[in-house]
Amino acid sequence: MTLFFSQLINGLHVGIIYALIALGYTMVYGIVKLINFAHGDIIMVGAYTAVITLVSLNVPPVVALLLTILVCVIFGVTIERVAYKPLRSSPRISSLITAIGVSMLLQNTALLVFGAASRPFPTIFSIPPLRFAGIQISFVTALTIVVSLVLMLLLQTFIKTSKAGKAMRAASEDYNTAQLMGINVNNTITLTFAIGCALAGIGAFLYVMAYPAVSPTMGSLPGLKAFIAAVLGGIGIIPGAMLGGVVMGIAESLTKAYISTQLSDAVVYGILIVVLLVKPTGLLGKQTREKV
Amino acid sequence: MKKRSIVTMLVALALILSAVVPVMAEDVIKIGGIGVLSGDYALYGLAVKEGVDLYVKQVNEKGGILGKQVEVLWEDTEAQASKAILAYDKLSEEVVGLIGGVLSGESKALAEVSAEDGMPQISPSATAYDVTTDRPNVFRTCFLDPFQGNAIAKYMADQGSKKVAVLYDNATEYSKGLYDAFKARSEELGVEIIAAESAAYGDKDYKTQLTTIMNASPEAVFLPYYGADAAMILAQANELGLNVKFYGADGISDIVDYVADKSLLANLVYTDHFSTDADSQMAKDFVAAFQAEYGKMPTISFSATGYDAAVVLLSAIEKAGSTEKQAIVDAIKATDLTAVSGKITFDDHNDPIKSAFLLTFDAEGNKQYLTQVDP
The missing domain is CATH 3.40.50.2300 (Response regulator)
Incomplete structure (x- = not known):
């Protein structure tokens, strides 16, 4: 039984990182209906920032984390302004292709600048695993889960109560009407990208703490998984992204532990297919009537 | 335009002839070295080359084998099997034995053509199992996975x-x-x-x-x-x-x-395959000679297996007492000697029966030699 709980916690660790990244996908999709495929590569940008500031510039971890968030936000906002904003009134497929292009641009630039070999990420905390009712939880796992939960709560409160959050919800509900009501939709969209990328920056830091290797293509896999998590939970819905990520992480971990390693992706995608067949809008998705 | 191409051809012919003439001289024994010497895997081929060249130099300083000096003719495969075969066609008339290839793929291609001629071939680094299968003339000095x-x-x-x-x-x-x-x-x-x-x-x-x-x-x-x-x-x-x-x-x-x-x-x-800290006298001498020759440590273990391939091939030629291919192959098969990477004999599949080096690291990440194991 303790083994089962240990595996559950392993799954929660992976899942909550997926969830953190998935928030960026889902928030952006909620407002501009764009699947930002470059989001995974923001993780890579964050990871390189973290490793460079920590190892080459030798700054304390907290400063490195803040710099990582800052760089990710700058990248995210710049990408939004340069690549997506000019296309806002074009067909959706144009922005989608642009997003894929931006993703390739980021990956290949990193390849050019840093080379293909992966860099090790230093150990920040040398704290032995915590014992909790017979279950061992590694410090990084515990930290990741706590930090992510706090961030999600903060995000929920921000969106529910603040004025900017209200603007975001309004823009996501009806873009044009929100504009008519005097909401600066452009600024709201930029803010959405900034928040998504800040979360991705923190996600990147937590990700490389758990998987200490930084390489140009490292963002694709967590990016893809997070995107699936967002769709699973219902894309555009913030609690859905959190739920989707956690469900995926736990499904992956339990499949690896009790069924077969090779089947773990198959099981995750299988769950996605079943959910989409039964409830096409995702786990927490609401049926919306087509606006005429 | 036509005239110029004829002139070019004549010059080329003259060059080819001048290159062929010295081969007729009978006072050197030539062996071929075929492997990847440029590109992504060049590191391995160059390590092999350094090992082989070092041993050949040592042999020549002591008067060579069968009273003749030894010369190694190197050809680059650029990691392509087709280039390995071209290299073989180029060398097969002049050399009495081959060291190579370096990678498993090129070694297999090479083994296929060398088997037709019964050309003695020793790969210092091909670890894929079937390189030597059904090819009595092909050997290797590295162990398999x-x-x-x-x-x-x-x-x-x-x-x-x-x-x-x-x-x-x-x-x-x-x-x-x-x-x-x-x-x-x-x-x-x-x-x-x-x-x-x-x-x-x-x-x-x-x-x-x-x-x-x-x-x-x-x-x-x-x-x-x-x-x-x-x-x-x-x-x-x-x-x-x-x-x-x-x-x-x-x-x-x-x-x-x-x-x-x-x-x-x-x-x-x-x-x-090798450790620079191995305790045998032969390994110590090899490391010292390698450092003296190249000014660096033989950290890539294929330098040692390359050196050993040269040791096995030249000792076999010496023992065979001739440069006849079948005699050399038989002598290689009967190899029983202690080389740099340990004692070498060959099994039925022409793989070496030798020992493995066990290594670990110290707290700074430097390699530490532990022991040798005979499984």
């Missing part, structure tokens, strides 16, 4: 480990091959594999498998992985608090570049 699995099982048994675990990648031939050999040998030696977990290729998250392994409480864990993946596994094992001995094979030797916290490596033991 399964051999390392055996060596690690033997070492674990010697260390008194009774219950061990394995984490392997069942999508790569290297990892799977090592695991299969390890499993068979450890069963014979009474070492029980209490957990065997596999991971999907390219996976980054090994915590699930490591948790299962930790739950079985093994005394040691075998990781048949390359350095980058193994670095990820060691970091996650440390995070989970799994503190046991870890074992790997030659592919893991570049792990130092992928680990930030070098002290993790102190728990890792792996097999290699």
